[in-house]
Amino acid sequence: MTNYKLILEYDGTDYHGLQRQPGLPTIQGVLEKALEQVASVESPLYAAGRTDAGVHARGQVVNFFGSLKAPPEKFPAAVNAFLPPDIVVRCCEEAGEGFNARSSAVGREYIYYIHLGDYPSPFHRRFTYYYGGDLDGDKMGRALRAVTGVHDFASFCRREEGRPTVREVHEAEVWRWGEILGVRVKANAFAWMMMRMLCGSLLEVGRGKWSVDYFQQALGGKDNSLSGPALPAQGLVLEKVYY
C-alpha cells in the first residue's frame, strides 16, 4: 500500500464544493468514482483545501493510500479518461508514508479575480466576479498590507466550531492586468469564507466607501458584523498548496 499525492485542477461552477455530500455532485464524489476505475483506494481521500460550492482550483492537492493499476506517470491520463472535462488530474506521485495533503501543508495560495469591464463578458463569467465600475487597486493594495503577519481574522470569516480564526498571512497583494483585478493571498491556512469576506471588504475600500484606516479597524475589531458582504464563489481559485 502506497501513499499517492495528486494535483488537481477544476472548474467548480457545476459542483457543490469539494467534500462529498450524498445526492449532490461534488469534486470528491466524482473523483472517488473515477479513481475506483483505475486504482484500489484503501483510505479516505485527504484534501489540502476544502473549497466551497462554486470555488475553483488550479492546484488542489489530495492524497490517498492504495495501489494504482497504471504507473504514476501514466496515471493522470488513465484517471482523466473517467473524469468529466471540468476536473483534471495534473500529476500523480508517490509520497512518503507520513504525508497528508491537509495536515502537511504549510501554505495555501488563493487568488480572487474581479472583472472590471463595461459589460459582464461571457468569456470571463465562469472564473471572475463582475464588478461594473472601477476600483482603486492601489488603495486596495495599501489596505491589504495590514493583513500580512499573524492576525485573528474573526472579522473576515464565518465562525466554525473547532476551526481557529488566527492565521498567518505570508504574502498579500493586489494586481491589475487589463480588465482583471486580482487579490492574491498566501497564508498558512484560511478560515471559512475568509477570502470572500476579505475581498468583499477590500471592494468597499476600492469603490471609496471605506478608507484604508476603516479596513484596518474592521480587521482589528474581531467581529464579523464589521465585514463587507462576502463576494460570490465564482471568482475564487485555490492556486497552489505549499509543503
Added chain:
Amino acid sequence: MTNYKLILEYDGTDYHGLQRQPGLPTIQGVLEKALEQVASVESPLYAAGRTDAGVHARGQVVNFFGSLKAPPEKFPAAVNAFLPPDIVVRCCEEAGEGFNARSSAVGREYIYYIHLGDYPSPFHRRFTYYYGGDLDGDKMGRALRAVTGVHDFASFCRREEGRPTVREVHEAEVWRWGEILGVRVKANAFAWMMMRMLCGSLLEVGRGKWSVDYFQQALGGKDNSLSGPALPAQGLVLEKVYY
C-alpha cells in the same frame, strides 16, 4: 422606424450556431426573444457573420429596423436583463438607413485559439482547442503568409451553393502567448468552414507532418480533399467586423 446596430459577445458552447433553427437553441432565436421584450422589431435580424454551432463571438454585429423602448445608450442593459449570461449586447447605436450588418461589412476578423499545455485545462476548455503537444508557431506563421491577398480557398472550405470561395485576406498572423497559440485572419469575408480547415491544415505544418511548401501547394490545388482535418468549433471566435 429606425435602423439599429448592435454589437454582441457570446459563448457559443451551448448553442446550435447563430441562425434560427426550429426547436434548437440558437443565438438569433434567443436574441430575438429578448429583443421583443424591449423593442418592437419590424424587420429580419441581419448578422455580419453566420457563426456555426459552438463558435463564439466577441464582436458580432447585427442590425434591425424598429423602435426601442429605452434610449440607445441604456438599451444594452435593458436587453441584457432578458438574455442568459452567455450572450451579451455590448452596445447599441442608430445606423443610417442603408446600413446592413452583413452586406455593408468590408472585413471580418477571426482568431482560432489552440491550447498547448501538458493537460487539457478546465480553465481553457470552453474557448480553445486543446492540442497535447508542441507546435512550431514560426513555421505555421511562414505557411500562413501565403494566404494574404486574393485567393480561391476551395481547398480550405466546404462548398456551399451560391457562396463564392474566392476571398481577399487582409491580414494573417500566428502568435503565441504562454500556452495559447492564436491564428488571426482578417478577410473581406470567409467561406464556410474556412477558418477551421485553414487552421487544421496549419496544424499539420506546426506538428511537422506538412512542409510550408506542401501547405502552399494545398492552397493552390483548389480541392478540399487536400485540406487537413477541420478543427473543432470551440476554438473559434469572431473577434471584430469592419465597416
